[in-house]
Structure formats: C-alpha cells, structure tokens
Amino acid sequence: MALVGRKMEKLETVKAEIESTCSVKISLHSCDIREEDRVKETIADILVAHGKIDHLINNAGGQFPSPLNMISGKGFETVVRNNLTGGFLVAREVFNQHMMLQLGKKDMSITNIIADMWNGMPGMGHSGAARAGMLNFSETAANEWAPVRVNAVAPGFIASSGMDTYPEPMKQTIMQLDKTIPLQRLGLEAEVSGALVFLCSPAASFISGSCIRIDGAAPNARRIWPVGTGKANPAFNSFHLGGVPEVIQRRDAERASKKGN
Numbered sequence: 001m002a003l004v005g006r007k008m009e010k011l012e013t014v015k016a017e018i019e020s021t022c023s024v025k026i027s028l029h030s031c032d033i034r035e036e037d038r039v040k041e042t043i044a045d046i047l048v049a050h051g052k053i054d055h056l057i058n059n060a061g062g063q064f065p066s067p068l069n070m071i072s073g074k075g076f077e078t079v080v081r082n083n084l085t086g087g088f089l090v091a092r093e094v095f096n097q098h099m100m101l102q103l104g105k106k107d108m109s110i111t112n113i114i115a116d117m118w119n120g121m122p123g124m125g126h127s128g129a130a131r132a133g134m135l136n137f138s139e140t141a142a143n144e145w146a147p148v149r150v151n152a153v154a155p156g157f158i159a160s161s162g163m164d165t166y167p168e169p170m171k172q173t174i175m176q177l178d179k180t181i182p183l184q185r186l187g188l189e190a191e192v193s194g195a196l197v198f199l200c201s202p203a204a205s206f207i208s209g210s211c212i213r214i215d216g217a218a219p220n221a222r223r224i225w226p227v228g229t230g231k232a233n234p235a236f237n238s239f240h241l242g243g244v245p246e247v248i249q250r251r252d253a254e255r256a257s258k259k260g261n
C-alpha cells in the first residue's frame with residue numbers, strides 16, 4: 001500500500017494505525033498532486049517500492065467555502081487544480097507508467113472521489129465545477145483506458161476530520177446538515193471505504209464508467225416532501241480507530257444539553 005499526501009506526519013499516523021491492525025507493506029510519499037513533475041516522480045517511486053499499482057484511489061481534495069461572486073481567479077484555479085487537474089495527473093501517470101503495460105493481464109482500477117455536486121454546489125461552486133469535471137474525466141478514461149476500470153465515488157456529507165478545517169459560520173451549517181438528509185444522519189468514513197473496497201475487488205470486475213453515490217439520499221430530498229422521518233438507520237461503523245470530528249462532538253453535546261433543559 002502506498003499512501004500519498006502533502007504532510008508526512010499525517011501519513012505516519014495513518015501508517016501506524018494500519019500497522020496496528022494488519023500486516024501490510026506500506027510506503028509513504030509526500031506529494032502535492034497539483035505539481036506535475038512531483039506527481040511523475042512519486043508514481044515512479046511507488047513503482048520502485050512495490051513493483052506494481054493494481055488499484056488507485058484518487059482521494060486527495062478539498063476546497064474553501066465561498067459564494068461564487070467572491071472567488072478570485074487564483075482561488076478558483078487553486079480549487080480546480082486540487083480537485084480535477086491533480087487527480088487527472090495522478091491517474092495519467094499511474095496509467096502511463098504501469099497500467100498501460102499490464103492491460104489484460106490482471107484486474108486494475110482507478111476510483112476518483114468526487115462529491116455531492118448534483119444540481120450545483122452552493123457555497124462551494126469552484127469545487128462543484130471541478131468534481132463535475134472529474135466525473136466526466138472518469139467516464140472518458142473508462143473508455144480510453146479499458147480494460148482498466150475507472151469509476152467515481154460521490155460522498156455526500158461525511159463526518160470526517162476535513163469538517164474541522166472549516167471556519168465557524170460553516171461549522172454552524174455542518175451542525176444542522178443531518179436534518180437535510182433523508183437518512184437523517186451524516187455518513188461515516190467507513191461507509192465510503194466500503195464502496196472503495198468493493199470497487200477494488202473482483203466482485204466489481206464488470207463495473208466501469210459508473211459513479212456510486214454515498215449520501216443518504218441527500219440529492220433526492222424534494223421541496224414538496226418533508227425530509228426523512230426523524231429516524232436514522234444504523235451506521236456501518238467499522239473503523240475501530242476512527243474519530244468523531246470536533247464539530248460533530250460539539251453538535252451532540254449542544255443537543256444533549258438542550259434535551260436536559
């Protein structure tokens with residue numbers, strides 16, 4: 001397994017967590033996916049360390065919240081590079097440096113993480129535009145790079161550490177998000193990883209050019225119908241080392257204290 005991100009200390013933490021659970025060879029690579037030369041070097045390094053890349057999860061991404069009219073050209077480009085161009089560069093290098101030379105010999109896949117951007121992504125329009133582009137890139141690659149399977153996974157609101165990176169006004173919104181989702185709760189990281197493991201497995205060997213939504217039916221909510229029944233289904237909470245983001249701990253504490261009053 002090769003873990004890639006910008007900050008080595010984050011990667012060290014994840015490596016230690018995985019190693020505390022199972023025995024697997026792990027290499028760590030510090031790389032900003034927006035830097036084309038660095039991406040080329042990183043994929044080459046991974047191939048030296050492991051000799052192959054059977055499955056790529058293009059997960060790196062993120063954005064800052066802003067209404068469209070306040071986004072500068074540089075800010076828009078930064079987010080597009082983070083969520084579209086960077087993922088393309090990584091996928092292209094994995095394909096050119098390895099997968100292209102192995103076509104037909106084994107099952108290989110690329111999965112691009114996008115987001116719930118259906119019908120627009122208000123407050124994060126630069127990211128929505130990039131993610132929609134990533135979906136279209138995945139569809140083209142599923143054709144041009146077959147038999148490598150290329151799919152997208154579109155998470156909705158997932159209680160991840162990423163939620164703690166937002167400023168206070170956004171945190172107020174995040175604390176109310178569960179009420180906007182038919183399943184009446186946020187998703188867990190483990191519920192995204194379930195789909196990723198499936199897509200990397202032989203059970204998904206005829207799935208390519210698809211997108212799996214993991215969003216509790218959020219985009220299916222309609223103005224003419226109440227959202228959900230007030231009841232949530234049980235979550236698939238399989239990450240025994242997974243944490244609850246601070247903003248969600250705060251939400252739960254505030255709700256418990258309101259109930260107590």
Ligand SMILES: CCCCCCCCC/C=C/C(=O)SCCNC(=O)CCNC(=O)[C@H](O)C(C)(C)COP(=O)(O)OP(=O)(O)OC[C@H]1O[C@@H](n2cnc3c(N)ncnc32)[C@H](O)[C@@H]1OP(=O)(O)O
Binds near residue numbers: 065072123162170173
């Ligand atoms: C609402 C919906 C509710 C709905 C609520 C929904 C919440 C959950 C949905 C989604 C969840 C997730 O994705 S969770 C994942 C969240 N995790 C992350 O976002 C982490 C990754 N993000 C990042 O690294 C950064 O945000 C990102 C901007 C993309 C890249 O950062 P960099 O350090 O490389 O870039 P910088 O050098 O800081 O900035 C480059 C330029 O970008 C612009 N810029 C950067 N940060 C900015 C900021 N806070 N405000 C304005 N502009 C900014 C400026 O123009 C900067 O230029 P200068 O002005 O010259 O400096």
Ligand SMILES: NC(=O)C1=CN([C@@H]2O[C@H](COP(=O)(O)OP(=O)(O)OC[C@H]3O[C@@H](n4cnc5c(N)ncnc54)[C@H](OP(=O)(O)O)[C@@H]3O)[C@@H](O)[C@H]2O)C=CC1
Binds near residue numbers: 063086159
């Ligand atoms: N949580 C949610 O509700 C949703 C999340 N998503 C997307 O799912 C993915 C995972 O998100 P989540 O775990 O929540 O967020 P986190 O912010 O916790 O994780 C994002 C990861 O991407 C890495 N990363 C970000 N930018 C770069 C870059 N330029 N180069 C290399 N690595 C980078 C970060 O590592 P480092 O900082 O070390 O570089 C970090 O490990 C992201 O693409 C996110 O936007 C989509 C929809 C909803």
